[in-house]
Amino acid sequence: MSDQATGEQGLVQLLDPAGVRVETDQNAAYRERVAHLQPDHLRAMYRDMMLTRRFDDESTALQRQGELALFAQARGQEAAQVGSAYALAPQDYVFPSYREHGVLHVRGVDPVDRLRLFRGEDHGGWDPADHNAHLYALVLGSQVLHATGYAMGVQRDGLVGTGDPTRDTAVVAYFGDGTTSQGDVHEAMVFAAVNDAPVVFFLQNNQWAISEPTTRQAKVPLAHRGLGYGIPSVRVDGNDVLACYAVTLEALERAHSGGGPTLVEAFTYRMGAHTTSDDPTRYRDREEEERWRRRDPLDRLEAHLKATGAWDQAWWDGVEADAEALAERIRVETRELGAPPTSAMFEHVYATPHATVADEAAWQAEYETETEAAR
Amino acid sequence: MTATAVRTSTPAVTGRQTITFAKAITLGLRSVLADDPKTLVMGEDVGRLGGVFRVTDGLQAEFGEDRVVDSPLAESGIVGSAIGLALRGYRPVCEIQFDGFVFPAFDQITTQLSKMHYRSRGRVTVPVVIRIPFGGGIGAVEHHSESPEVLFAHTAGLRVVSPSTLQDAYDMIRAAVASPDPVIFFEPKGRYWSKGEVDLDAPPAPGILDTARVARTGDDVTLVAYGPSVQTALQAADALAAEGTSAEVVDLRAISPLDIPAVVASVRKTGRCVVVHEAPTVHGIGAEVASRVTEEAFHHLEAPVIRVGGFHAPYPVAKLEHHYLPSVDRVLDAVDRSLAY
Numbered sequence: 001m002s003d004q005a006t007g008e009q010g011l012v013q014l015l016d017p018a019g020v021r022v023e024t025d026q027n028a029a030y031r032e033r034v035a036h037l038q039p040d041h042l043r044a045m046y047r048d049m050m051l052t053r054r055f056d057d058e059s060t061a062l063q064r065q066g067e068l069a070l071f072a073q074a075r076g077q078e079a080a081q082v083g084s085a086y087a088l089a090p091q092d093y094v095f096p097s098y099r100e101h102g103v104l105h106v107r108g109v110d111p112v113d114r115l116r117l118f119r120g121e122d123h124g125g126w127d128p129a130d131h132n133a134h135l136y137a138l139v140l141g142s143q144v145l146h147a148t149g150y151a152m153g154v155q156r157d158g159l160v161g162t163g164d165p166t167r168d169t170a171v172v173a174y175f176g177d178g179t180t181s182q183g184d185v186h187e188a189m190v191f192a193a194v195n196d197a198p199v200v201f202f203l204q205n206n207q208w209a210i211s212e213p214t215t216r217q218a219k220v221p222l223a224h225r226g227l228g229y230g231i232p233s234v235r236v237d238g239n240d241v242l243a244c245y246a247v248t249l250e251a252l253e254r255a256h257s258g259g260g261p262t263l264v265e266a267f268t269y270r271m272g273a274h275t276t277s278d279d280p281t282r283y284r285d286r287e288e289e290e291r292w293r294r295r296d297p298l299d300r301l302e303a304h305l306k307a308t309g310a311w312d313q314a315w316w317d318g319v320e321a322d323a324e325a326l327a328e329r330i331r332v333e334t335r336e337l338g339a340p341p342t343s344a345m346f347e348h349v350y351a352t353p354h355a356t357v358a359d360e361a362a363w364q365a366e367y368e369t370e371t372e373a374a375r
Numbered sequence: 376m377t378a379t380a381v382r383t384s385t386p387a388v389t390g391r392q393t394i395t396f397a398k399a400i401t402l403g404l405r406s407v408l409a410d411d412p413k414t415l416v417m418g419e420d421v422g423r424l425g426g427v428f429r430v431t432d433g434l435q436a437e438f439g440e441d442r443v444v445d446s447p448l449a450e451s452g453i454v455g456s457a458i459g460l461a462l463r464g465y466r467p468v469c470e471i472q473f474d475g476f477v478f479p480a481f482d483q484i485t486t487q488l489s490k491m492h493y494r495s496r497g498r499v500t501v502p503v504v505i506r507i508p509f510g511g512g513i514g515a516v517e518h519h520s521e522s523p524e525v526l527f528a529h530t531a532g533l534r535v536v537s538p539s540t541l542q543d544a545y546d547m548i549r550a551a552v553a554s555p556d557p558v559i560f561f562e563p564k565g566r567y568w569s570k571g572e573v574d575l576d577a578p579p580a581p582g583i584l585d586t587a588r589v590a591r592t593g594d595d596v597t598l599v600a601y602g603p604s605v606q607t608a609l610q611a612a613d614a615l616a617a618e619g620t621s622a623e624v625v626d627l628r629a630i631s632p633l634d635i636p637a638v639v640a641s642v643r644k645t646g647r648c649v650v651v652h653e654a655p656t657v658h659g660i661g662a663e664v665a666s667r668v669t670e671e672a673f674h675h676l677e678a679p680v681i682r683v684g685g686f687h688a689p690y691p692v693a694k695l696e697h698h699y700l701p702s703v704d705r706v707l708d709a710v711d712r713s714l715a716y
Contacts, residue, residue: 149461191449349492351497355634356632
């Protein structure tokens with residue numbers, strides 16, 4: 001049975017699963033966009049994908065040890081995340097969902113800060129202004145509207161179509177296949193389309209919304225939805241880091257130049273569970289997982305680097321050491337994240353004093369003092 | 376174009392003027408749009424039409440389509456995109472056309488707008504104002520007469536206010552826009568066409584979003600109300616005065632935070648308290664006021680705090696709303712019950 005929603009037709013691909021460059025008439029324009037990439041660039045992409053995976057593995061282990069309340073792995077989606085994030089200009093701004101560890105890694109958000117939410121130590125964890133990267137979104141779809149509104153602000157700031165690559169600014173909203181069913185995503189696309197907002201909707205179709213396959217969300221390839229809004233839309237092999245980079249670059253150029261939004265559907269696979277709370281063996285079969293394992297984004301780039309003589313053993317030893325150091329740091333520093341003081345519960349509820357919060361904070365402080373004294 | 380087609384709707388914008396309640400808000404918005412290029416007005420039909428209640432009348436002509444933005448018909452989209460604009464440094468003022476239509480945006484308001492400052496530990500602010508014409512008594516159809524303020528007051532991170540006078544409408548909308556916190560601004564739509572004098576040169580009053588005002592002084596009973604019910608309470612006070620009972624009317628103005636000290640001060644003087652609002656009484660703001668007054672002025676009370684409000688039923692059809700809304704008679708009945716203790 002051919003499945004419209006999960007078929008692979010029309011995917012932009014530059015690197016096949018064996019790591020061999022793909023040259024077709026259809027991908028010529030995208031090939032030009034990656035033509036400047038040198039072995040150093042490709043190795044850097046590989047390294048960031050590798051570190052993202054190591055972050056995943058260590059965080060999952062920490063959750064199993066009871067150090068994190070929950071964790072959502074990005075395993076399998078490293079190419080989509082790192083490839084798209086590499087296309088960003090420094091002034092561009094991203095709105096992630098809770099699985100965009102690779103994107104946030106490339107944006108420079110500290111790995112321990114990224115775990116504060118999952119540890120239950122903070123609802124955010126970093127200053128969005130430091131990285132032009134907003135906090136994780138948990139109510140899915142909400143961030144897609146925020147990205148659109150932010151992009152409307154960028155427009156009003158006169159920062160599209162200036163022709164200056166250091167000034168032209170775009171916004172990327174990251175979300176998944178399940179999230180496309182949310183009304184907010186529909187509304188975001190309406191707002192973005194009619195306003196020509198400089199936003200890229202970067203949809204990672206990882207095939208599963210917890211236990212529900214994409215066929216429970218759509219009857220057609222998800223990229224087709226963009227066309228209904230008049231938004232240029234493209235499907236890309238989400239496990240091909242070069243193709244993800246190229247299509248995002250094209251989408252960002254459109255946004256930067258004042259050409260409005262683009263929808264990118266990165267066709268990929270979530271190799272782990274939805275989060276550490278669920279069990280994929282209950283809803284999907286080994287054969288499917290094995291099929292996708294053969295399309296692993298890291299293996300693909302590794303094969304390419306080796307085939308083209310760009311794999312360098314000394315470099316690789318350094319990457320492995322970096323990954324181990326990252327894991328060690330996460331292990332040590334995450335455990336050191338203590339509980340914030342009780343008073344933190346009442347801080348920043350409002351930007352200005354609010355009598356109810358002030359009264360309750362005072363009551364809590366007094367109660368705590370009296371309880372301590374009674375011990 | 377004939378001479379009569381020349382715009383005459385924008386009055387001079389200084390001094391004391393006799394205008395409608397709706398126009399007081401219009402001029403408040405005009406003032407903030409003129410003061411700060413980062414301020415935006417957005418919503419359905421707010422541009423060329425001037426809003427279904429004409430509250431934004433003339434603003435798009437004066438400030439342009441990028442500042443007074445006609446939005447797609449999508450309330451979650453309006454609020455969600457306003458959040459994004461605020462994150463970019465803008466100060467959006469969203470109009471929700473009617474009370475009952477705020478619910479499609481409820482998620483964005485309660486899970487996103489209210490918590491953005493908190494979850495970022497104060498690193499970002501989202502100074503979004505959401506204007507909602509609310510309340511009944513205008514003979515409208517379903518979903519056009521509701522009072523959902525308690526749902527927002529129950530959500531930490533939101534400031535919830537409602538003006539009852541023209542001057543407050545003008546002052547409070549300016550204070551709401553100036554506030555770094557998100558403000559849910561409930562406009563008593565039944566009062567839109569009432570007229571009065573407004574001092575357009577009044578200085579900014581930031582504390583107005585936190586403080587109640589004594590709308591009428593009295594000694595025998597305190598009537599607590601906000602928004603459209605203040606008028607009802609004042610009418611009841613007039614009737615009580617004719618019977619020889621002196622009622623003090625406290626206009627809360629702020630629903631979150633509640634100015635409990637102001638209410639308690641009044642009740643300590645009068646010994647009696649009746650809370651009036653259009654929203655259903657159960658689990659409502661009147662319950663909160665009653666509880667706080669009981670906690671803080673128990674020994675001053677001569678009678679239990681009594682609530683007068685809507686019923687635990689959906690807002691009824693227009694032909695029955697006069698039975699649902701707290702009328703002057705129902706307020707008087709409550710005062711009688713209080714005085715009987």
